[in-house]
Amino acid sequence: MNSKTEKIRSVKVLTILAILLALSGVTAIASADSADDGIPPVPNIFYGTAILNGADAPVGTTIAAYIGEELKGSFEVEVEGRYYIDVTGDESDEGKTVNFVICGVPAEADGDAIWHASSTPISSRRLNLSAEDAEAPVVTNPDANPPSIVADGAQLSRLNVTVKDNCAVGIVTVNLSAIGGSDAQVMECIGGDVYSTTTNASVGTANGTYDLQVNASDIAGNYNDSVDIVLEIVPEVPVLCGDTNGDGKVDMDELFDAVDAYIAEPTDMDTLFCVIDAYIDTA
Known part of the structure; x- marks a missing residue:
């Protein structure tokens, strides 16, 4: 009797374990599915020609991509007239139009500029852009x-x-x-x-x-x-005799300096008279 009861209990335990294992597998699958659903959409890639005022956009030109008012990507031209840009987004951007701007000027696109949400890579799309900038510096x-x-x-x-x-x-x-x-x-x-x-x-x-x-x-x-x-x-201001500090006049100190210089070496009375005249004229 005890042996039979023990077998029944063992079967029940094994059954419960099997059910728990099955449930855990379902939970794992559900978790994996949830993780897949949580992968953010990959960027949409656009490339093509970039024309500004009828000519290839110069190197250094900035091309920006917007969805609504939000900046979604930007690219600085590295080869004249060519661009390649990743445009980011999320599920809420599905089906919305991407607007491109060349050098601050809204650009026209020659094809599909619709953003698509996908968790797997999307083929890049060729889209030629052109803009006219008439604003001077x-x-x-x-x-x-x-x-x-x-x-x-x-x-x-x-x-x-x-x-x-x-x-x-x-x-x-x-x-x-x-x-x-x-x-x-x-x-x-x-x-x-x-x-x-x-x-x-x-x-x-x-x-x-x-x-x-x-x-x-x-x-x-x-x-x-x-x-x-x-x-x-x-006009060039003439240099005054004796104006050693360059202030445009000869003061008493500069006059005495000229007199002392002449006394020390009395060889050039014309220079001394020039300093005296400058002092008289500018004092």
Whole structure:
């Protein structure tokens, strides 16, 4: 009797174990399915030509992809006129249109730009893009430091402007021909949006105020030449006899220095008289 009861109990235990094993297998499968469902969609890949203002987009041009207002991918052109971009998204983006922007300008696409959600790789799609940028760079803060120089071919003034563009600044020049320089002197970017160069005024340049025209263009060919840097050419101040500190006058100390120098070596009375005259004229 005890033996029979023991067998029945063993069968029940084995049955329960079998049921538990079966249930654990189902749970594992369900967990695996859940894990598969949790895999985020892979990016959609687009590639093709990128045309800006009728020409291949230059190297360095930024191409961006948006779904709605959200940035989903960007690419900097490495080969003129060609792009390759990964556009990210999730299940909520399924069936939505991807909008492309070239250099800050909305682009037109020649084919399907619909985003598809998939957990497995999707074949890349060729999509040629084109955009027209008609916005010229903005030029501000023209400055010359110092604002005036003499026409001696040596004294320098630093010329600065601030240049910004919705796309990318191409080249900035300033016309220095009126003061004896180049008619297209390149201004280099010295940090941020500031472009700069230095200039002198050639000997013989007439005294007066000069408006030095700046020409700033972007990589799409748009330009702005409406801003001038003002530089004044002034007469050279004659050097006064005895004006050792360069303040434009001869004071009592400088006069006494000249007298002491003559007493120590009385060989040049003309120089002493020159200092005396300068003291009288400027005292």
